[in-house]
Amino acid sequence: MIGEAESELRRCVELAEEAxxxxxxxxxxxxxxSDGRRLAEDRNRVVTGGDATLHPEFALARWAATNLSPAERSAATVFTSGEHCPMCAAAHGWVGLGRIVYASSAAQLADWLAEFGAAESPVRVLPITQVVPDLVVEGPIDELADEVRELHRRFVAGGG
Incomplete structure (x- = not known):
């Protein structure tokens, strides 16, 4: 696993499990x-919050827009358990955040959900760079993808 990102990605998986x-x-x-300080974190709240936009990546983009200068935003990194959906990728791009590092890809998630018999997403699966073309993106990270897969399997099966 990429050394710098390991603890941040592990925290993302912990937050995913909390969700x-x-x-x-x-x-x-x-x-x-950019100096390595953790500025904010969040987890998914779509089901319990009743709002399909309560994705953690979207929440972090909104937090950054309110609390960081444009230069600070562009130098920051978002670490996440799963690749941004198109809505979150667009928010990331509009706010001007920097690099994204994800543990599992949207394509992996789509394959897993199909395998588990979950309902198909109402939003097309797109790589982040199809939404924000010049963004620096790293992932998936194989060492964590299996853990993320298991969390999604448990969700589809009906529980934590």
């Missing part, structure tokens, strides 16, 4: 400043 235990889809994200 699962709370009854939400297992996604977690962390926003890190």
């Amino acid at each position: 699962l235990w709370a009854g939400d889809e297992p996604f977690g994200s962390v926003l890190v400043a």
Whole structure:
């Protein structure tokens, strides 16, 4: 695993598991400043919050827009358990956040959900760079993808 990202991605998986235990889809994200300080973190709240836009990546983009200068945003990194959906990728791009590092890809998630018999997403699966073409993106990270897969399997099966 890429050394610098390991603890941040592990925290994302922990947040995803917290979301699962709370009854939400297992996604977690962390926003890190260019100097390595963890600025904010969040987990998915779509099911329990009743709002399909309560994705952690979207929440971090909104937090960054309110709390960071444009230069700070562009130098920051978002670490996340799963690749951004098109909505979150667009928010990331509009706010001007920097690099994204994800543990599992949207394509992996789509394959897993189909395998588990889950309902198909109402939003097309797209790589982040199809939404924000010039963004620096790293992932998936094989060492964590299996853990993320298991969280999604548990969610589809009906529990934490």
